[in-house]
Amino acid sequence: xxxxxxxxxxxxxxxxxxxxxxxxxxxxxxxxxxxxxxxxxxxxxxxxxxxxxxxxxxxxxxxxxxxxxxxxxxxxxxxxxxxxxxxxxxxxxxxxxxxxxxxxxxxxxxxxxxxxxxxxxxxxxxxxxxxxxxxxxxxxxxxxxxxxxxxxxxxxxxxxxxxxxxxxxxxxxx
Amino acid sequence: xxxxxxxxxxxxxxxxxxxxxxxxxxxxxxxxxxxxxxxxxxxxxxxxxxxxxxxxxxxxxxxxxxxxxxxxxxxxxxxxxxxxxxxxxxxxxxxxxxxxxxxxxxxxxxxxxxxxxxxxxxxxxxxxxxxxxxxxxxxxxxxxxxxxxxxxxxxxxxxxxxxxxxxxxxxxxxxxxxxxxxxxxxxxxxxxxxxxxxxxxxxxxxxxxxxxxxxxxxxxxxxx
Numbered sequence: 285x286x287x288x289x290x291x292x293x294x295x296x297x298x299x300x301x302x303x304x305x306x307x308x309x310x311x312x313x314x315x316x317x318x319x320x321x322x323x324x325x326x327x328x329x330x331x332x333x334x335x336x337x338x339x340x341x342x343x344x345x346x347x348x349x350x351x352x353x354x355x356x357x358x359x360x361x362x363x364x365x366x367x368x369x370x371x372x373x374x375x376x377x378x379x380x381x382x383x384x385x386x387x388x389x390x391x392x393x394x395x396x397x398x399x400x401x402x403x404x405x406x407x408x409x410x411x412x413x414x415x416x417x418x419x420x421x422x423x424x425x426x427x428x429x430x431x432x433x434x435x436x437x438x439x440x441x442x443x444x445x446x447x448x449x450x451x452x453x454x455x456x457x458x
Numbered sequence: 459x460x461x462x463x464x465x466x467x468x469x470x471x472x473x474x475x476x477x478x479x480x481x482x483x484x485x486x487x488x489x490x491x492x493x494x495x496x497x498x499x500x501x502x503x504x505x506x507x508x509x510x511x512x513x514x515x516x517x518x519x520x521x522x523x524x525x526x527x528x529x530x531x532x533x534x535x536x537x538x539x540x541x542x543x544x545x546x547x548x549x550x551x552x553x554x555x556x557x558x559x560x561x562x563x564x565x566x567x568x569x570x571x572x573x574x575x576x577x578x579x580x581x582x583x584x585x586x587x588x589x590x591x592x593x594x595x596x597x598x599x600x601x602x603x604x605x606x607x608x609x610x611x612x613x614x615x616x617x618x619x620x621x622x623x624x625x626x627x628x629x630x631x632x633x634x635x636x637x638x639x640x641x642x643x644x645x646x647x648x649x650x651x652x653x654x655x656x657x658x659x660x661x662x663x664x665x666x667x668x669x670x671x672x673x674x675x676x677x678x679x680x681x682x
Contacts, residue, residue, distance in 0.1 A: 298519050300610045303511040310509050320512050327519045343610075389506035407471070408500060409507050411569060414471070433469035440499065 294334050297343060298327055304344075304409065305351050311405050312355045314394075322358065326351040345416040348406060352420055392442035400435035403428050464489045472496040473571040501575040559612075559636075560645025560652035563663035566611060566618070567629050568648060573605045573620050574627045580606045585630075588617050592634050593658025595682040600628070600675060612636075616663075625671050634660035644669065655679070 305326055310319040329350050330337075337346065393401065406412045406420065414432070418425045459467070459482045467479045472493060475483065483490045512518075567573065580603040589595050604627070605620035617632040640661045645652045651669040655662050658681050664672045 294523075295520055296610050296615055299516045300608060300615065302516040302519055306511045306515055307507060307509050311507065316509075316512065320515065323515065324519055324522055328523065331523045385502060386506040389503055393503065393506070404503075405507070408504050408572075429470045432471065433466050436469040436472075436496065436499075439503070440496075443499075 294331060297330075297347075301344060301347055302327070305347055308348055308405060308409055309351055309355060311393075311409070312352070312402070313358075318358070322351065322354045325354045329354070342416070344410060345412050345420060348410045348412060349420040352402075388443060389439075392439055395442060396435055396438055400431050400438060403431045404435040404439075407432060461486060461489055465492060468493050468496050472500050474568070497575055501572055504572045505576065505578065557643030557645050557652075557654050559640065559654045559661065559663060560643055561647055562611060563629075563631050563652045563654065563665050564645065564647045564650045566609065566616075566631065567650065567665045570609075570618070573607075573618065573629065576605050576620075578604060580604060585619055585621070588619065588632050589679070590682060592632060592660050592662065593682055594662070594679055596678050597680055598678050600678060621675070623671065623675070625674070626667060628671050628675050629663075629665040630675070631663040631665070632657075632660070633662065636661040644672075658682070 302323060306319055306323045309322045309326070310316060313319055313322070326347065330347055337343070393404075396404070402421065403417045406417045407414075412420065414425045414428045417423075418428045421428070459478045461482075464479055464482045464486070467475060468489075475493065483493050582599075582603055584606060585600070585603055586595065601621040601623040603619055604622050605618070607618045608615050609618045609631075610616070611631065611633065614633060614635040617630075617634075619630045619632065621628050621630065634657070640654060640656045642653065642655050645654070646669065650665060650667060651672050652663055652665045653669075653672045653676050655664070655676060662679070664675050666672045666675070
C-alpha cells in the first residue's frame with residue numbers, strides 16, 4: 285500500500301516534469317541522446333532519494349538541481365564538445381508560430397555566455413525563483429539577479445543585430 | 459524608482475515586477491512599453507526553448523525504475539499535442555483569505571506567468587473533451603485556447619488551460635481526480651480572482667484578473 289502511494293506520487297512527478305528536465309538538459313549539452321540519458325540518471329537519483337523528499341513546493345527546483353549535477357558529473361568525466369550553433373536549425377517545435385524568429389532566438393540564446401544562459405534557462409524554462417537558482421548554482425541571489433539582467437540585455441542586443449559578447453567576456457563569465 | 463532601475467529590475471524578472479516597479483510603470487509610458495516588449499520577448503524565448511522531447515520519455519523513465527507505467531492520463535493522443543510540464547504553486551507570503559484550493563490555483567497561475575503571455579493557438583477541440591471527462595460542458599464557446607499543460611497540484615495532475623476571452627485570458631485548472639465534495643468558493647488574492655467549483659467528477663478552478671471574468675466563465679459551465 286505504502287509502496288503504491290509512494291510510487292504513484294513519483295509517477296505523477298515524472299509525468300509532469302520529465303519533458304522540462306529533458307529540455308533543460310538539452311540546452312546544457314545540446315545533444316538529444318545525452319539529454320535523454322541524463323534525464324534517466326536524474327530521475328534515478330530522484331527515485332533513490334524520493335522517500336526523503338518532503339517539500340512538495342520545491343520539487344521542481346530539486347529536480348533541476350539534480351539534473352544540473354548530473355550534467356556536471358558527466359562533464360567532469362568527459363569533455364563535451366558543444367557547437368553553439370549545432371542542431372539549432374533542425375529543432376522545429378509544433379508550437380513555433382514564427383519558425384524564423386524561433387531560430388533567431390535559439391541562435392542568440394546559444395551565443396550567450398554560459399554564466400548568463402543558465403540562470404535564464406532556469407528562470408524562463410524551469411520557473412525557478414532567483415533564490416532557487418542561487419541555491420542550485422551555488423551562487424548568491426544578487427549575483428543571479430545581475431546575471432539574469434545582463435542575459436536579457438545581451439539577448440535583446442543580439443536580436444537587434446549587435447555583435448555577440450566577446451569570447452573573452454564569455455570565458456570570464458563561465 | 460527611476461527609469462534605469464526599472465529597466466534593470468525588468469531585465470531581472472519581467473514576469474513579476476515588485477510594487478515600486480509597478481508604480482513606476484503606471485507613471486512612465488516609455489517604461490510601460492519597455493515592460494510589454496520584454497514580456498513579449500520572454501514569451502518568445504520560452505516558446506523557442508520548447509524543444510520537442512523524445513516520445514514516451516516519461517514511460518521509459520518509469521520502466522527503468524521498475525515502476526510499471528500507470529494507467530495513462532486521459533486522452534493521451536490529444537495530450538501528445540502539448541507538453542507535460544508544470545510549476546508547483548509557490549508564491550511568497552502575501553496569500554491570505556479565501557478557499558485553499560482557490561489560493562493554490564491563483565499561486566499556480568502567478569508562478570506560471572508565461573501561460574498568460576503565450577499566444578500560440580492550441581486545438582479548440584481539447585477543452586470540450588476535457589470538460590466532458592469531468593461530466594461538464596460549456597454552453598457557449600469560451601474563446602481560443604492558447605495554453606494547455608498537465609501540472610501537478612496537491613499531489614494530483616491538473617489540466618492547466620488558458621482561454622483568450624473577449625475580456626482577457628482566463629485560466630481553467632481542471633482536476634478530475636480531486637475528491638468530490640468541495641463547495642463553491644470565491645477567492646481574491648494578489649489582485650487576482652478565482653472561483654472553485656465542484657464538477658460532476660472532481661473540481662474546476664477558474665482564475666482571472668477580475669471576478670467578473672471568472673464568474674462569466676463559471677456561468678458558461680454546466681453539468682452535461
